[in-house]
Amino acid sequence: MYALLRRVLRDGDEFHIRAEHWKNNMRNLVRRHLDECAEWPEWTEAETADLVFPDKMGVLTDLLIQNGYLEYRDWYDQAPNYLIEVKPTMSNRNKEFYMSTHQYTRVRTTSIVLSLGVHSCSP
Secondary structure, eight states, X not given: OHHHHHHHTEETTEESSOGGGBOSTHHHHHHHHOGGXXXXXXXXXXXXXXXXXXXXXXXXXXXXXHTTSSOHHHHTTOOOEEEEOOOOOSSOTTSOOOOOHHHHHHHHHSSOOOOOSSOOOOO
């Protein structure tokens, strides 16, 4: 997801999303195995979300508006702080996924939740 957002949120030679926005232990594995990421600092803090992206320039928000996920009248010129949780699977896409109690609580207490995936879940 980090690589996808890096590609999508690029403006010329400027990247709007950086390693510092990737805030989970998976970043450390990538860092160890990809030379281009070797200089990234080790992630040692508590995880809040897989990617934490303060959309200061509104680039992700604009993209979500353009693709119909957000209402223009509500979101134009806004710069929210996105907490993005990635739930990948290598198995059947209809198989249930695991979400910790902490993750579920964070989702329930976040003011607005967007589900951009193919499937949504209910508790």
